[in-house]
Amino acid sequence: MEVDPQRAAVYEEGWQSWSPTRAYRFGPIPARPRHAKEIAMHFRADRLAPVSAYQGEGLLAVDPGADGPVQVFGLQDASVGVASIRAEANGDKLVISSDGPVRQVSSRGGLGAALGAWADEHAAAAGVGPLRPAPTIWCSWYQYFTQVTEVDIIENLEEMRRLELPVDVVQIDDGYQAEIGDWLDLSGRFESLPGLTARILDQGRRAGLWVAPFLVGSRSRLAAEHPDWLVSGADAGNNWGQDLCVLDVTHPNAAAYLTEVFTSFLDMGFDFFKLDFTYAGALRGRRHEDLPSITAYRRGIELIREAVGDSYLLGCGAPIFPSVGLFDGMRVGCDISATYEPHGEDLSVPSQVDATKNVEARAWQHGRFWVNDPDCLVARPDGVAKRPEWAALIERYGGLRGSSDRLAALDEWGLEVTRRLLSEVPPPTPFD
DSSP: OBBOTTOOEEEOSSTTTTTTTEESSSSSSOOOOOOOHHHHHHHHHGOOOOOOOOOOEEEEEEEESSSEEEEEEEEEOHHHHTOOOEEETHHHHHHEEEOOOOEEEOOOSOOHHHHHHHHHHHHHHHHHOOOOOOOOOOEHHHHHHHGHHHHHHHHHHHHHHHTTOOOOOOEETTHHHHHHHHEEEEEEETTOOOHHHHHHHHTOOOEEEEOOOOOEEEEEEEHHHOOGGBBOOOOOOOEETEEEBBBOOTTTTHHHHHHHHHHHHHHHHHEEEEEEEEEGGGOOOOSSSSSOHHHHHHHHHHHHHHHHHEEEEEEOOBBHHTTTTTSSEEOOOOOOOSSSSSOOTTTTSSOHHHHHHHHHHTGBBTTTTTTEEEOOOOOOOOOOOHHHHHHHHHHOOSSSEEESSSSSOOOOOHHHHHHHHHHHOOSSSSOO
């Protein structure tokens, strides 16, 4: 297709929540990952984009910049497969190719309007039902990280009451579990999840929990006792100082374990689950049942949904199009960071700039596929490099809104912004 080199733009949809997603001006190809860890944990490892072409995973759009309509090239059915779609420059033309079936749609009104119109049709075809309003949350992660304790949760629970903050869900993040994969075994920093949820519920709030359901750490008891429950040959990367394996949900015993974990959490009183690092469930490898990796991923999420009923499911690190219709909310960018600028060549290290760009680029998904989660508000004085800018982004594009500060550490500005943003949650309808 012909384009105006001075005005054209190409939109690349990344593979999962943390993958860079942008609209680029026609010209230099964006940076590509170079390191094994960033590839495994942030990109589609088996179909890496070349350094010579633009590439979208399931979706690529071109604004020709010459008064012509925007051309959207999108997948047809993510449950069957997600095509990688490329656009390669040849003079003043872009040559479009795909390794799977796609549908081309022309649309006027600009790139954002074109993506929104395409998304309306895709959501309907994927069977996305009415979207529920998102609860407000408080999350332990960006203050305490993996060292969170039961005492920390209780302290902030009491601060919410004292400050009369409109927090619906108290979400316990990474750190309560003994190991990645051993979700029902507690770390030494927690005594009783049922006791903790009882305190949360007694305050009239809901209890939420972070789980990485498809990851199994190499140090875990699960990996040692049930190696046959793991996907053979799947490299999920390295984190928490250990190699990461993938739970094989096609193995009957592994599937039963996954169901047991979430049924147990539901019985404890949790009804909000942040499912993180879920890219792992869609990694290729040898499974007990010979299923396409995307089919296995969707089966795993469906098993969790069956176990937790109408609990709120928030996805993170999740393959975008295979997740449509399965989640209530979705993280649409990388983690927020205390630092503002990107970290050189390592595309996997989060920054405020990278998080902002993804949240803006995927704004069209809100109210169509799910409620967009831009990541938590971090409003304490030492939380992020440019906290007014981050707060403004959440105010504009935060469908799901959460605080992740030690509430007692908020200054006057931070408390005012936290209270206001938690009090003004937008509806689950597309942004203007």
